[in-house]
Amino acid sequence: MSVHNPDIKRVTTHTIQELKNKGEKISALTAYDYSMARVVDTAGVELILVGDSASNVMAGHETTLPITLDQMIYHASSVVRGVKRALVVVDLPFGSYQGNSSEALRSAIRIMKESGAHAVKMEGGQEIRESIVRILSAGVPVMGHLGLTPQSIYKFGTYAVRAKEEAEAQKLIDDAHMLEDIGCFGVVLEKIPATLTKTVSKSLTIPTIGIGAGPDADGQILVLHDMLGINNEFKPRFLRRYADLHTIITKAIAHYVDDVKANDFPNEKEAY
Ligand SMILES: Nc1nc(=O)c2c([nH]1)NC[C@@H]1CN(c3ccc(C(=O)N[C@@H](CCC(=O)O)C(=O)O)cc3)CN21
Ligand SMILES: CC(C)C(=O)C(=O)O
Numbered sequence: 001m002s003v004h005n006p007d008i009k010r011v012t013t014h015t016i017q018e019l020k021n022k023g024e025k026i027s028a029l030t031a032y033d034y035s036m037a038r039v040v041d042t043a044g045v046e047l048i049l050v051g052d053s054a055s056n057v058m059a060g061h062e063t064t065l066p067i068t069l070d071q072m073i074y075h076a077s078s079v080v081r082g083v084k085r086a087l088v089v090v091d092l093p094f095g096s097y098q099g100n101s102s103e104a105l106r107s108a109i110r111i112m113k114e115s116g117a118h119a120v121k122m123e124g125g126q127e128i129r130e131s132i133v134r135i136l137s138a139g140v141p142v143m144g145h146l147g148l149t150p151q152s153i154y155k156f157g158t159y160a161v162r163a164k165e166e167a168e169a170q171k172l173i174d175d176a177h178m179l180e181d182i183g184c185f186g187v188v189l190e191k192i193p194a195t196l197t198k199t200v201s202k203s204l205t206i207p208t209i210g211i212g213a214g215p216d217a218d219g220q221i222l223v224l225h226d227m228l229g230i231n232n233e234f235k236p237r238f239l240r241r242y243a244d245l246h247t248i249i250t251k252a253i254a255h256y257v258d259d260v261k262a263n264d265f266p267n268e269k270e271a272y
């Protein structure tokens, strides 16, 4: 864990706000482990999300619902040890905050205490208002998450674009303002029309971070393994692939297998 390095200025929730104020876009990516978090942090991303997408990406589950609070804390504490500069935000997992505000506060406090992360993220608007207020009152920064909220997938039934209808768009706008009014430091907007993202981002003071939400969010986030092409099955249209690591890693491993079989590895220099 970085105790204090005077050469590196830490990103805080205030830094994220200043970026919006300056009109500079905010870059965010997910990370679930120490090694990848180090790479993402060193590359200059301002916000690292320990997403409950770890349920899909790390554990192979079909949805984000199965991941537990203990598992999120394991991922988050690993990420925190790899990060010197970025703001580390952790998803409160399904079932750790929906019951009531005491449960929500207890879960948020466990994440802060046991992982060393800097903030939590929660899916939903008006329905979870009291829980967010209680967590904020304890001094824990909270990020909202509206639009496609994967923890409610069985309520909606699909991962299709959200808030295309006027009523749902209006609820999202109201929720976004409510989140700002109670003191959230930012809000993720997932898979909603670009025009709605523009409206919300312009009318909010706090930054919006989009995923599949068009170019007008104040920042962008992607799942690291998707944008690196490690996970080569997931290809929604909002995803841009910046590398094809699945192919690169497969070739490297196949080469290693060949070398072992051919008695080429290890050679004399690689032996004692
Ligand atoms: N690997 C990974 N990447 C993510 O971006 C991600 C996760 N996992 N898990 C949690 C949520 C779920 N998210 C998702 C999940 C599915 C679609 C998707 O399948 N979209 C398809 C079809 C949607 C439909 O119309 O039914 C698409 O083509 O956009 C998009 C975002 C984003 N998050
Ligand atoms: C896609 C992002 C916003 C997320 O919530 C996650 O990775 O869990």
Ligand SMILES: [Mg+2]
Pocket: 051, 052, 053, 064, 091
């Ligand atoms: Mg999530």
